[in-house]
Amino acid sequence: MKITLIKPTIGRLEHSLYVDEGRMEPLMLGVLAGLTPDEHEVVLHDDRMESIPYDEPTDLVAITVETYTARRAYEIASEYRERGVPVIMGGMHVSLVPEEVGQYADSIFIGDAETLWAHVLDDVKHNKLQKVYKAPPGIGQIGGVKPRRDLYKGKGYLPMSLMQFSRGCRYECNFCAVSRYFDKKHYIRRIDEVLEEIAEQDRKFIFFVDDNIASHKHALKELCQELIPMKINWISQASLDITHDKEIMKLMADSGCIGNVMGFESITPESLKDAKKVSNIRGFSNYEREIETLRDHAMQTWAAFTLGYDNDTYDSVLATMEFARKNKFTFAAFNILMPYPNTPLYEQLERENRLLYYGKWWLHPEYRFNQAAFIPTRMTSDELTKACHEAREQFNSIPSLLYRFSDVKTNLKSLWRATNFLRYALLFRKEVYKKHRMKFGLK
Numbered sequence: 001m002k003i004t005l006i007k008p009t010i011g012r013l014e015h016s017l018y019v020d021e022g023r024m025e026p027l028m029l030g031v032l033a034g035l036t037p038d039e040h041e042v043v044l045h046d047d048r049m050e051s052i053p054y055d056e057p058t059d060l061v062a063i064t065v066e067t068y069t070a071r072r073a074y075e076i077a078s079e080y081r082e083r084g085v086p087v088i089m090g091g092m093h094v095s096l097v098p099e100e101v102g103q104y105a106d107s108i109f110i111g112d113a114e115t116l117w118a119h120v121l122d123d124v125k126h127n128k129l130q131k132v133y134k135a136p137p138g139i140g141q142i143g144g145v146k147p148r149r150d151l152y153k154g155k156g157y158l159p160m161s162l163m164q165f166s167r168g169c170r171y172e173c174n175f176c177a178v179s180r181y182f183d184k185k186h187y188i189r190r191i192d193e194v195l196e197e198i199a200e201q202d203r204k205f206i207f208f209v210d211d212n213i214a215s216h217k218h219a220l221k222e223l224c225q226e227l228i229p230m231k232i233n234w235i236s237q238a239s240l241d242i243t244h245d246k247e248i249m250k251l252m253a254d255s256g257c258i259g260n261v262m263g264f265e266s267i268t269p270e271s272l273k274d275a276k277k278v279s280n281i282r283g284f285s286n287y288e289r290e291i292e293t294l295r296d297h298a299m300q301t302w303a304a305f306t307l308g309y310d311n312d313t314y315d316s317v318l319a320t321m322e323f324a325r326k327n328k329f330t331f332a333a334f335n336i337l338m339p340y341p342n343t344p345l346y347e348q349l350e351r352e353n354r355l356l357y358y359g360k361w362w363l364h365p366e367y368r369f370n371q372a373a374f375i376p377t378r379m380t381s382d383e384l385t386k387a388c389h390e391a392r393e394q395f396n397s398i399p400s401l402l403y404r405f406s407d408v409k410t411n412l413k414s415l416w417r418a419t420n421f422l423r424y425a426l427l428f429r430k431e432v433y434k435k436h437r438m439k440f441g442l443k
Contacts, residue, residue, distance in 0.1 A: 001059035002041045005029045008069040009047040011440040020048040022427050027162040030147030035117045044151040054079045060124050065091040067362045071441035074104040092181050096342040111135035114142045137182050140164050144193040160205045165194055169212040174276045174344040178211045186215040208236035224251035237261040239279040243293040259300035267323050271309035291327050295409045300330035308337035310377045314387045321391035325400050328407040334391040336372050349374050369438040396429040
C-alpha cells in the first residue's frame, strides 16, 4: 500500500499563505514511517512549506493533530475524504478530545503508535479500518525503531536532528496537556538505542524533544555520561529544578548541552501556585540562584513564560519581559496562558464561565493566533493579548537583542554559540511579527 503522512500548518496570514521559516523535522511522523513495514510505500507532505497533492493516489492518509493545527487538519481530511481516501488522525489533540476529532476522520488513534500501528495497516490492507484505535502511552521507538529521516530531505528544516530520550513528565502543572496525556508518568528509552541513533547522524547538533528530560535525574546522568565521548552539542526541555543538582549540571555541560527550554512560567509565587508549578515554587528566590547556576555552566536558556494568571496585570506582563531582558536569556517566549482542552485549567475556567469563543477557541473562525481565549481577572482579554505582544516586541527589539548578545558567559562563549544566537534570534524576531493574529486554517 501507499501511506501518506501529513504535518498540517497552523493557518494563513491576512494576505498570503503562512510559510514556517523556523520549521523543524516532524519527528513523530518520521517514527511512524519507521514503524511502517517495508512492504508499504511512505510519503511525507509538510503543509508548513509545500502544497498537498490531494489527487495523488494513496491508500491511507495519516494526519498528526495538535490543538493549534486542528482546524487545518480537518480541512485537509475533508479534501481526502471527498476523494474517497480513508483518513486516520493521531496526536495529543486526538487523545484530549477524541469525540471531536472523530467527526472529521474515518478513524482516530488514541495514545502512542508503537504497539498498534502495524495492526492499523493490516486492517487497512483488508478493508477493515476501525473507527477507534486505542493504545497506551509508553516508551518511544520500542525495539530500536529509527525515524525515516530520508523523508525529511529537501524540505528546508532547521539544521538540527530531533530525537527523543524520554516521554512524559512527573509534574502536574494545571495548564499542561502533557501531564494529562501521560498521567504524570515518565517513560525512558534504552540508552544504547539512543546512542546508536545519534551515531548514525551526519549532524552533531541534537534537539531532544523530551517533555522534560530532567524528570528522571538518574537516567539523565547516565545519558550525559555516555554522550561525553560522542562530542555532540545538544538542547532539550528541562524543569528548572535541575539547577539544584550541581553534579548533573556539570555532566550536562561536559556532554555538550548548550541550553534548554525551561518553564519559568511566572516571576511571582502566587501565579506559580495557581499553575501548580511545584518545580519552581520550592525555595523560590526570584530565580537568582537558578539563573546564576545556568550561566556558570554556560547554558543558553530559552525561558518560557505563561501569562494571564489571576494575579497578572498589564504591568506585571511587561515586568516579566524586563526580567527576561535583564537576565540576558538567549531566547524567551511570552505565551498567553492557553486553556488546552481536557486540562485542569480548562475545566476550572469552564466552571467559572470564563472561556471565550464558546470554549473551542481552536475551531472558532474569529480566533487568531496569540489571542487570549479566556477572561482574565485583572485586565481584559484584549489587554492580555496586547501586553504579551508588546513583551515579545520589546524583548526581540534590536537594542534588546544586542544587549543579550553581549553575555560572555553564554552567547559569546564561542564563535559557534554567537553565530547560532544571531541566526535564531533574527529568525524568531521575524516570526513574532509574521505569526501575530494569524488565522487558523486556510478556509
